[in-house]
Amino acid sequence: MPTSPVLFGGKRITIEDIITLTRTNAEQQIVAQLSDDPALRTRIDAGTRFLDTLLQEDGVIYGVTTGYGDSCTVTVPAELVHELPIHLTRFHGCGLGAYFDAPATRAILATRLCSLAQGYSGVSWELLERLVLMLNHDLLPVIPEEGSVGASGDLTPLSYVAGAIIGERDVRFKGEQINSAEAFQQLGLKPMKLRPKEGLAIMNGTAVMTALACQAWQRAEYLTRLSARVTALASIALDGNANHFDELLFAVKPHRGQQQIARWIQHDINHVEHPRNSDRLQDRYSIRCAPHVIGVLRDALPWFRETIENELNSANDNPIIDGIGEHVLHGGHFYGGHIAMVMDSMKTAVANLADLHDRQMALLMDTKMNNGLPANLSAATAERRSINHGFKAVQIGCSAWTAEALKLTMPASVFSRSTECHNQDKVSMGTIAARDCIRVLELTEQVVVATLLATCQGVHLRRQQKQNMRKPAAALEQMLSDITSEFELLTEDRPLEHELRHWLRKVRQQPWALYEE
Structure with a gap:
């Protein structure tokens, strides 16, 4: 409290x-x-x-x-x-x-x-x-x-x-x-x-859409941090090239949020101590360009905040009553256009995170692209490999959740309908946009949680293969420890629904203090 x-x-x-x-x-x-x-x-x-x-x-x-x-x-x-x-x-x-x-x-x-x-x-x-x-x-x-x-x-x-x-x-x-x-x-x-x-x-007034926008902003902000952490885990699991997040590289494209994401990933991977970690020149876009994807949302957050808080702290009913000056001012401050624009923009940027992590999941599962990890990240060995399927169905779920999130990015604000005898002939649809945004956040969180568990398994499997792997930052190592203490290595197939729900609830409580500004 x-x-x-x-x-x-x-x-x-x-x-x-x-x-x-x-x-x-x-x-x-x-x-x-x-x-x-x-x-x-x-x-x-x-x-x-x-x-x-x-x-x-x-x-x-x-x-x-x-x-x-x-x-x-x-x-x-x-x-x-x-x-x-x-x-x-x-x-x-x-x-x-x-x-x-x-x-x-x-x-x-x-x-x-x-x-x-x-x-x-x-x-x-x-x-x-x-x-x-x-x-x-x-x-x-x-x-x-x-x-x-x-x-x-x-x-x-x-x-x-x-x-x-x-x-x-x-x-x-x-x-x-x-x-x-x-x-x-x-x-x-x-x-x-x-x-x-x-x-x-x-x-x-605009209280419902603005309230939802406050909730959405807080969840989206945390997702940028968690997405950076999951990307670092994915890069380690895939034995990726840490040079993709180099500070000098990002100095020449000065989007501050994008630079911040790259800096966080670079720190997690411990690039300073282990700069030469991969023989490959370039990783695929869902790893190499992750700061550019997550950075879009990160860079938009300050504008989103300013707009949401301006609406939050406004008198937005009609008429406005100026009791001291003794004026009745008839207007349209109830119009939710600013919140509608923020929510339509935010849900698009958030859905791109779902798409990013869905692609990272695809890389981790596929032996043609995962740089030597077992198929579907199954930890089964010997003859048991033939009947175990690891995260195969979880990746299918990610594809479904991502598709639904992407579908909801159609902007609600352009669907104004003339109503109420054409008095309300141009309306904002801000509340629908806000509800859509909350749903996109829910779906994206599902994809991120699934990818988080998969990348932790991937790091464990990579460490079994490669004894001289770079040591990541202490905070990332501690998070790995936290997760593996509760999430048993997926060796034999088991239903994962309840575990996914458990981690989804936990992530929504924002349990990890991810990165300092």
Whole structure:
């Protein structure tokens, strides 16, 4: 658990802050907290006070005294204004598909809180406190994944947050799925009655796609490190040419991320102590060009971070309420185009890692290309070789997972559909892009885990053949030891599903501190 809470409304929230808040708060510690900055309280109070004044003066405010979307020309009578947010949450309760898991749901709550805590959404301090409470007590709305076109933001999935706040939707709480009103009652609270703009403020934003983007960024960043480590293991297993990662070679093509990947691989292989390790002039591209493949994603990560965090720290609903300046600003900040572009770009770069490691697996399996390793990396000996097949089927699995990942790289952002009576006639599809990216990450992690186990077996087999092999870096040697202590050498065929699942879970917990910057 964090040593101090994540503060909302006083400082810029980072991807790491959101990831911290995705973790289970089993000890009921305070993990989220509103800033005590007086300027925040001033903005929040000014916004609600300004809206109250406008309502008293019969001002026209979109989504407060009018209908929503194409229905903005419909005037809502003053006596019905307080019912309007409830109807908004109800008619959007039509999501389908699987439900977001608990970490994603916590990320969604934290991301929406971050936007509302900017102080330009016309919401009350009480609403912000309720979102903080839901995070701190793991009171998590049950949110379907499907139904958002990414403008006007994530309306349908976020309606499940708003609906939970008013006591009309299910939540996960203390290991059960129950109605939110019952969960609040267990905490000695009642459901909230939303103020006139608060339903729209909760729902009309990019919180779902941005939350998923934060999760995707963190997983993609770790994958660049793990991909470098797996490539180093593959090069050692294949008795490859370490000169392919030479610092001087990469100095003449100055992509910083690419250089960093090459430096990490070079360090793992211990190229400085063992520069002349292979008689072959050039290895195949999936080894020699690995820094160029992984480096694309590594070099894009800073831009991805900046864009995601800009969206995270933005007020992105409509209308924007400037309570201090007393302005109602109607616009389109709910449009998720930036997140859509990042997710479409990221999933392509990540899928290329799946393709890279699938090709490395192919090299390791094939006696025509693996430089003397046994077929399919089987450790069987003598007559037992004829009936054992090593990693043969695992490589087939890698091909399947890679194909599915590559298929999902079709950009979602170009599939805008005009909807809602042509009011939403150009939409971002950012949430679909984010969901695609998460799926591509899942598939790529499967390929990387399979390749990791195969390369460890390959290194073991190579060491049996070649007694004078170079000694790799201590960190790589320790990782090899960690894996071989749990993963028994594949000598006789055995089902590997449960072991693959075990290592997949472990890798997603990011157990190894891979490389210093």
